[in-house]
Amino acid sequence: MMKNVVEVRDLVVVRGGRDVLPGISLDVPAGVTGLLGPSGCGKTTLLRCLVGAQRVRSGSVEVLGAPAGSGELRTRVGYVTQAASVYDDLTVGENLAFFARVLGVDRSSVDRVIDAVSLGDHRDQVVGRLSGGQRSRAGLAVALLGEPELLVLDEPTVGLDPVLRRDLWELFHRIAEAGSAVLVSSHVMDEAERCHRLLLMREGRIIADGSPDEIRANTGTTDIEAAFLHLVEGER
Numbered sequence: 001m002m003k004n005v006v007e008v009r010d011l012v013v014v015r016g017g018r019d020v021l022p023g024i025s026l027d028v029p030a031g032v033t034g035l036l037g038p039s040g041c042g043k044t045t046l047l048r049c050l051v052g053a054q055r056v057r058s059g060s061v062e063v064l065g066a067p068a069g070s071g072e073l074r075t076r077v078g079y080v081t082q083a084a085s086v087y088d089d090l091t092v093g094e095n096l097a098f099f100a101r102v103l104g105v106d107r108s109s110v111d112r113v114i115d116a117v118s119l120g121d122h123r124d125q126v127v128g129r130l131s132g133g134q135r136s137r138a139g140l141a142v143a144l145l146g147e148p149e150l151l152v153l154d155e156p157t158v159g160l161d162p163v164l165r166r167d168l169w170e171l172f173h174r175i176a177e178a179g180s181a182v183l184v185s186s187h188v189m190d191e192a193e194r195c196h197r198l199l200l201m202r203e204g205r206i207i208a209d210g211s212p213d214e215i216r217a218n219t220g221t222t223d224i225e226a227a228f229l230h231l232v233e234g235e236r
């Protein structure tokens with residue numbers, strides 16, 4: 001069996017004087033993994049730990065066999081934050097050429113990633129005039145430049161209409177089929193069904209971990225939202 005792509009053990013993160021992650025442990029395998037939990041439960045904080053952008057109090061975070069944030073992971077991990085990561089006044093192509101230089105990857109990668117996110121028709125359009133979904137895909141294209149083995153996406157479908165959300169999820173699956181592990185956070189429980197594996201998170205802890213089928217079966221529920229509520233009730 002393949003080793004986990006991410007292994008987090010007893011991770012403690014304090015933000016604003018509060019234990020936002022009070023000692024979380026989890027694994028992320030290959031495929032598409034959903035990190036689902038309500039707003040403020042600590043998803044972004046956890047993802048920041050995986051990419052080495054968060055000060056941690058204690059515990060360990062290993063990514064692709066190396067400590068999170070180590071130099072060798074720079075092109076091996078792609079990260080798309082909630083904030084726009086592309087320049088509005090540059091075209092799609094110009095943005096990607098710029099980030100390719102920053103990352104030190106070959107310029108030929110630009111064509112590959114534009115293709116991967118199906119933005120060929122918008123290559124010469126300035127990002128400021130793209131739709132929300134197209135802009136998300138432009139940000140995703142930047143993250144794909146280094147051919148990452150792990151792609152970390154923080155709420156990539158927020159604010160998108162159902163058709164665009166479906167298209168993006170199909171893209172995540174294509175990326176996973178091409179061999180990258182994909183970790184996607186969301187606070188929308190109905191996105192759960194689209195994942196191979198789920199990590200349900202609440203108040204800085206993982207309350208369930210498994211495939212959507214396993215989590216439904218273990219909780220005797222028919223959908224993940226009901227499973228989440230069942231688990232929360234059980235804690236009371």
Ligand SMILES: Nc1ncnc2c1ncn2[C@@H]1O[C@H](COP(=O)(O)OP(=O)(O)OP(=O)(O)O)[C@@H](O)[C@H]1O
Pocket residue numbers: 015016017020037038039040041042043044045046187
């Ligand atoms: N810069 C900060 N300083 C202090 N506390 C913070 C900071 N950023 C976030 N927090 C707190 O950490 C907790 C977890 O926030 P985080 O952004 O990780 O949650 P989230 O699950 O990603 O939420 P959302 O879905 O709304 O993005 C929240 O209680 C938040 O108030």
